[in-house]
C-alpha cells in the first residue's frame with residue numbers, strides 16, 4: 001500500500017481482502033457483490049468487478065483490543081476493486097449511520113486513505129432537502145471526516161487501481177439505507193469522464209436541489225488530529241483523540257466543513 005497505516009496490514013487483490021502480520025487481528029471478510037448493490041446504481045444492469053468491495057470491520061493490534069472495546073471504538077479496513085460500474089466509478093451504495101444504543105445518536109466516521117484515490121461524497125441529510133453537499137477528494141495519507149447523521153458514499157476516483165482505506169467507527173455501528181434508497185442514491189451522481197475526471201450529475205429525485213462543494217481533503221487540527229501521521233498511531237499515542245467518533249456529543253457539528 002502507498003501509505004503505511006501504522007500497523008502490519010496488507011490489501012490483496014486476488015482474492016480481494018486483507019492479510020495481517022503477527023500481532024494484528026482482523027475479522028471474517030464481508031464481500032459486497034455486484035448484485036447486492038445494483039439497485040443503487042445509475043445502470044443496474046451494468047458490468048463491473050465482482051466482488052466490488054471487501055470490508056474488514058475491526059482490525060488492529062492485539063495489545064490494543066481491550067482498549068478499543070472499552071472505548072467502543074472500531075477500526076475498519078476496506079478495499080475497492082479497480083474498474084468501473086458502467087458509466088459510474090466503483091463506489092459504495094451510500095448510507096447514514098444508524099442511531100447507536102451506546103450514545104443514543106448517529107455517529108461520525110474518520111477515513112484515512114491508504115492507496116488509490118477517493119472521493120467521499122456526503123450531504124447533511126437523506127431527506128428531500130439534502131442540505132450542504134460535499135465531494136472531498138483524498139489520496140494516500142489524507143483524512144476525511146463524515147459528521148454524525150450525514151448521508152455518505154465512498155467513490156474510487158481512479159479506475160486503474162484499487163482504493164484501500166481505514167475508517168474509525170463506533171463499535172455498535174449500523175447502516176441506515178432508508179432515505180438514500182428512497183431517493184435512488186445521494187443528491188449527486190459521479191460519472192466517469194476522461195482519465196480521472198469525474199462529471200457530476202444532479203439526482204432529480206431530491207425536490208430541493210443544492211450545489212455540490214468539491215474540494216481537496218483538508219487537515220483537521222480542530223479535531224486534534226495530526227497530518228501525515230497514521231491515525232492508528234495517533235490512537236495508540238493519545239486514544240482520546242478518537243473519542244468524538246463513539247461520542248459525537250463531545251463537540252459541536254453545526255456548520256462543520258468536511
Ligand SMILES: O=P(O)(O)OC[C@H]1O[C@](O)(CO)[C@@H](O)[C@@H]1O
Nearest residue numbers: 055078092093094095154167175
Ligand atoms: O453499505 P454501503 O453503503 O455500500 O457501504 C459500505 C461502506 O461504508 C463504509 O462504512 C464507509 O462509510 C465502509 O465500510 C464501506 O466502504
